[in-house]
Amino acid sequence: MPYNSQLRHLQEWFRRRIVRDGFIWRILMGAKQTTARWHGRRHRQNWDRAATRFETLIDHHARRTPDFFFIQIGAHNGDMDDPIHRWAVQHRWRGILVEPQPGPFAQLKAGYAELGDRLVFENIAIDRAERTRPLYRVDPRWASTPEQTGLASFFPDRALATYAALNRLVSEPVQCLPFPRLLARHRVTKIDLLQIDTEGFDFEIIKMLDFAQCPPAIIHFEHRHLSRTEYAACLRLLSAHGYWHIEKEFDVASFQTALFPP
Template sequence: MKEVIRSVLSALGYRVEGIRYTPRQLLDPNRRRELRFDDVICRHMFEHGQECIFIQVGAYDGISTDPLYKYVGRCGWRGVLLEPQPRSAASLRQLYQDNDKIAVLEAALDRQRGRRILYTVATDDLPDWAGGMASFYREHLLKHEYLLPGVGERVREVPVDCVTFDDVLERLPGDKLDLLQIDAEGADGEIIALFPFDRVMPSIVHWEIKNLSRTEQESVLELLGGHGYLVARSGCEDMLAVLPPSAN
């Protein structure tokens, strides 16, 4: 009877696991520790050395909610930071003005070089995190009305330069890429789809998923899985993809 029930539920898409021998503490989500970005990064540095080569798309000011900041200077990381918003890019340049291992590009990542309109939010009297809201799509910013009432009246149009991944990769010291970090306000999936995985395989890909639909998330995971990556959630808002040891 158990096998019949298991087969029926399996056909409906359910996975049945026994919990008879599972400690009760592991059934409490408040007691479980999730895989984090820092777990994967520290393991990678232990195995390959602490200097990581990285690309960061959507670096904002380099500090606010930035998972890379604590490593860049302390561990001697080398990389390229992309940030299209002029004020934020200026903050990045000031932050890393004495670090010759870091290149700041005031540009957005796109399929081809050129100029596009970026929609941003006037944030003089808004929370700091609101400054990171920027998108090629105005409607994406309007989705945040429930958090920022009247946000539509604050939307501004900013012409920005666009570069390709080829332009960015030329700024790296070689073919090695340890980390591709993306935080692009809902464009994360589109940007990952533009990366030339056929030529360069980042050891780790870390991106935001909270603004992606289920279909968009599945499309990204299918693409990365096709290149041999193993995936895991990183907290509630992000996702990690890591090449298995045999592929590094």
């Protein structure tokens, strides 16, 4: 075959191959995107069902428990994305609210003023030891939204990683108290709900619980800032102490099996 003919033949082969493979590629990518959207909708539906089930169970427990008592660690201002505020007000719960940041802490107390002395407020953080420790948060010069003021953590490389990379964090010393000391200080003998949102420290707090003496009926905590290893270990620990779980998009609700048969 003459050289020019060979060249034209080769060019035609490449053209057909590109067109064919490009067509196949578009089909495959379209199928992949469709599958991703389907899985996204499916996950959203599952998360919505999980959230509804959690709300149904906790509302039922609140209605049948006149002396309902809760502890909320990382309460922030009691308003922004707060998962339990409406129940606490509606059912006039008793409880302890823990928030280490002074600004949100003042807002928290004001927001619950109608419950009077039914609530106790602690301007501290929960830690493994009684000590002072730096708490990292978004620099107020860059905290332009309420969500940014809610980001405060012992771990600057987790929920605050983006701001840490941009050098937009500040730290302030906060007084810390171990969870058992908090219970002893207020003579707590039963917990109906333990609500935790500490931007990555949730598992450390759960490890402080005395499941033999004062096991919470319900534990609701945030998992999205835990590593996969921590998350798996946390669920194993709770399961070993008789809890089953409702996993939501960012949070987990763990229920005592004896009180809430799955």
